[in-house]
Amino acid sequence: MMDEFHVSLAPRLSAVRSLSRMVEEFGDANRLPHPKVYMVNLALDELITNSVTYGFDGVASPRIEVTVRIDGDALVLTTVDNGRRFDPTAAAPPDVDAPVERRPIGGLGLHIIKTFADRVTYEYENGRNRLTLEHDLNPAASKGRRQSDEEHR
Amino acid sequence: MNIEVAEERTDDALVLLPVGRLDSSNARAFESIVMERIGGGERRLIVDFSRLDFISSAGMRVLLIAAKALKTADGSLVLCAMKNHIQEVFRISGFDRIIPITESREAPANGSA
Numbered sequence: 001m002m003d004e005f006h007v008s009l010a011p012r013l014s015a016v017r018s019l020s021r022m023v024e025e026f027g028d029a030n031r032l033p034h035p036k037v038y039m040v041n042l043a044l045d046e047l048i049t050n051s052v053t054y055g056f057d058g059v060a061s062p063r064i065e066v067t068v069r070i071d072g073d074a075l076v077l078t079t080v081d082n083g084r085r086f087d088p089t090a091a092a093p094p095d096v097d098a099p100v101e102r103r104p105i106g107g108l109g110l111h112i113i114k115t116f117a118d119r120v121t122y123e124y125e126n127g128r129n130r131l132t133l134e135h136d137l138n139p140a141a142s143k144g145r146r147q148s149d150e151e152h153r
Numbered sequence: 154m155n156i157e158v159a160e161e162r163t164d165d166a167l168v169l170l171p172v173g174r175l176d177s178s179n180a181r182a183f184e185s186i187v188m189e190r191i192g193g194g195e196r197r198l199i200v201d202f203s204r205l206d207f208i209s210s211a212g213m214r215v216l217l218i219a220a221k222a223l224k225t226a227d228g229s230l231v232l233c234a235m236k237n238h239i240q241e242v243f244r245i246s247g248f249d250r251i252i253p254i255t256e257s258r259e260a261p262a263n264g265s266a
Contacts, residue, residue, distance in 0.1 A: 041207065045176045049177040097247055100221055101221070103221075112245055112246060
């Protein structure tokens with residue numbers, strides 16, 4: 001059993017699948033609750049898709065580093081990339097109350113992962129984006145269903 | 154990447170059962186299947202989630218496109234048999250308020266007549 005894994009990958013959509021299997025194996029090995037493993041995989045799908053689609057225009061050697069670790073009572077996902085500077089914590093949330101006719105087709109992924117995470121931190125340092133999502137593993141401490149909208153308004 | 158989608162029919166609806174993962178790598182393939190069925194004249198679609206383990210916003214986007222297309226065509230889209238953690242994602246997104254979600258295929262949709 002190990003309480004951390006780290007991968008460095010070239011951003012491609014196909015990377016999401018192999019990464020997801022690794023996260024599941026890590027979850028099994030550490031007996032993590034399934035919904036938390038699901039949240040990490042959801043976040044990785046969203047973040048890597050965003051990076052591949054928007055993040056690396058003109059970047060010579062695109063790279064994303066992914067670390068998943070258990071830190072005390074928290075499951076911590078960190079992504080570091082050398083793509084365009086982008087602060088997901090500053091992105092405006094979508095209007096989740098809009099009726100079907102007025103729903104924009106995109107913009108949901110970040111809202112979902114930020115809402116599920118107990119803590120989200122973003123830093124830009126030495127030309128690299130570093131995003132950390134923490135999920136509390138102790139159910140009493142976990143906010144889980146936190147409505148993150150207010151802090152963005 | 155492809156996605157396996159089983160299809161079944163009830164008296165008045167086509168039931169689609171995506172299998173495994175519906176994520177950014179195969180959402181386009183799922184979109185083609187769904188839009189082909191709508192283009193072929195299907196007006197009542199049920200997406201049964203019982204064999205789906207994972208959906209990301211790329212997959213949800215396809216459901217939103219289908220819901221919009223069916224609404225324009227006076228049709229309907231219903232989602233059923235979702236696992237709890239998936240239903241939570243739909244709740245956070247507000248999707249549960251724009252696309253009916255039922256326990257099972259037979260259960261009436263919330264809020265429908």
